[in-house]
Amino acid sequence: MDISLIETLRWEPDTGFVRLERHLARLAQSAEALGLPSAEKARDALFAALPPSALPLRIRLELFPDGRIDVQTAAFTPLAADAVWRVKLATTRLSSTDPLLRHKTSRRALYAAARAEFPAADADEVILLNERGELCEGTITSLFLDDGTGPLKTPPLGSGLLAGVLREELLETGRAIEAVLRPEDLAGGTILAGNSLRGLIRCVPA
Template sequence: MTDFSLIETLRYEPEAGFVRLRLHLARLTRSARRLGFAGAAAAEAQLREAVRDAESAVRVRLTLDRQGALAVTTAPFTPLPADALWRVRIASTRLDSADRLLRMKTTRRGVYETARNEFFAAEADEVLLLNERGEVCEGTITSIFLDDGHGALKTPPISCGLLAGVLRTELICQRRARVARLSPADLHRGHLYVGNSLRGLIRAELVV
């Protein structure tokens, strides 16, 4: 029995609408098809209904289970300051690159919660995970990007064992990012960023 649901977390702004909606719906539909989940076709209508009366920016969370049951919740969204700099640390917890479910956003969050719990909130704003080969994968809630001064941002390939993040997908499609395997040492050789569709790119500093 499948004991998890698919998730999409979006930002809605009254003047602009949903941010990256098409990419979110495409990921949800693709994951649902691969897992045999029904109900993805009804997601957009439920999302729009949930924000019908929104007068300010909101964080919107949608879940879809195997039976096709959709649930949408909303909460106020507070953006980060423009000059935000997140301190990030590397967890000892490892991802398994052979686990194909890591490529989908689901409620199966155990490995990420374990990694996050390795550090107190005061010690790290985000925690990064490596795979069994020691390759950089992703943060607990973000994708990883490195500006090493040689063109487009570098971001780890899905084959390392990580989520196909919506912001990551957009940046690759815009040719602002390209896939490249990264080691922990590489993260010191340029400007580091983490990011997701909800918050966008965030400058980061690796703390060792």
């Protein structure tokens, strides 16, 4: 299979890698499911690639089909706590029956197509739906809705989406539950998008 696995992590000078164990666990699970070797070498590769830095870093690890691991680091500037993203809905559709959507892979054509539907100046994130009209996820984020009734609601994996690391944490700690969501549901609460790199971000329809 000509496909690689990707993990994007944040490194903080005081605390180190954010959600490291969750990222490594997802990588290992995906590598086993897709038959990619050498996932067990990812931890050492991450630490070996760390440059001397007193600033937050964005670190991208890619595991290739031949077992090669590439790690790239870059300075990272967190979003302001009061940041608000503008979001739009894509016409590009995901398939709820595609098992690869649950893994973070190099297969990005659908997400790139969705992002390309709108100029960057018009939307900070673009949300994709599946063939049934159910909300799935953003191009780089998991989707959440705070409708005021309790935990955040996030689409189930069965709708066709990535098993996000932040999403997993929120589900396991009870801060979120799975629920099928449709576009009309977004009008009934606060929209949030999030990933392990940036955390949760408040969103408004653009």
